[in-house]
Amino acid sequence: MAIDPYKILGVEKTATQDEIQKAYRKLAKKIHPDLNPGNKKAEEQFKEVASAYTLLSDEAKRKQFDAGEIDGLGAEKPRQNYYRDYADAGTANPYTRNADFGDDNDFFSELFRRQGNRGGGGGEFKMRGQDARYRLTLDFLSAINGGKQTITLPDGAGLEVNISPGCRDGQTLRLRGKGQAGIGGGSAGDALIEIKVAPHRFFQRVGDDIRIDMPITLKEAVLGAKIKVPTCDGSVTMTIPKGANTGTVLRLKGQGVARAKGGQGDQFITLKVILPTAPDAALENLIREWKPTTEQNPREPMGV
């Protein structure tokens, strides 16, 4: 479905930048989520308006859109949480003094909704339970491979969390209905789990790829070899070509991180040639006798 940013802002295609800004301001003043702390819909509406404005207020992007080069989503603004999500949540908050009770539902509207369908004395009200926030630190391989983890809740109970493979540092998982119980038959809140991923001793994650520095011996480098390389889910045997050098990068296709939309990243192996740790008389003799076929100055690019 095509998204028309002009329509969203309610302006003509010929509108000036000034008119576009005015239209945006008029709408945003009404629907900005932080100016509507109790209205959940405001967030969706504002997101639309803000991304329409991001696109049209950038003259280059607007031209591209008018020419049909990008669609109305081309400029969607990745948005962080809103202030209200924190100021209204049950976490410690330096900006307000009464921060102990959080809720996603609007309790004002709960009050007034009751007024609408009040039967007899009208004493019942429902309230959705609070969301509960937790932190979970995963070791590197658990995040890459996924699996079940258990969080111990403050009351001693365990909460099982399913980690999907390829989980990222900073990601927040939402477990529906696993927060605080609702009141008066209201639904339970959600558990929000912020994931931290600990670094690994030798694996490094770059996007969906895994990088690793792989030490090899001088002999393996000069003559080539088959060596075992650790991967995130075990190890594989890989061929080091003859004449491999420090800095040579080899690729293990499909041995990286699982992608959310299917497929897998790669593992990249950077070789590092290591000389014997203790002086070796045989090697010294060999090198003393060695006459290179071509003399080489590896410092030539430095001009020395």
Add this chain to the structure above:
Amino acid sequence: MKRSEFLMVAHIETHVLENWVEAGWLLPQGDADDYLSEIDLARAHLINDLNELGANDDSIPIILNLIDHLHGTRNTLQELLVRIHEQPENTRQEILSGIVQK
């Protein structure tokens, strides 16, 4: 989060952050390594949005102050509702029907 990360995600310059902290718009609670928190970031986004909406340096502290009051009131009222719910059935009905009749 670190100061550098914060500046990048919030799209602001160092001196802007310093001004905001000095004016008391942001109250970082962390130490040097973990200087600013998620709530500080959300608040910085809000300040940016208010700027974009035409609020100036004089009106922003007024708006922030009112928003903080609003959240404080919401939190207190919610606490009150929870307490009311803990009352015996007839007390609860009495209190609540009293409110909605107004």
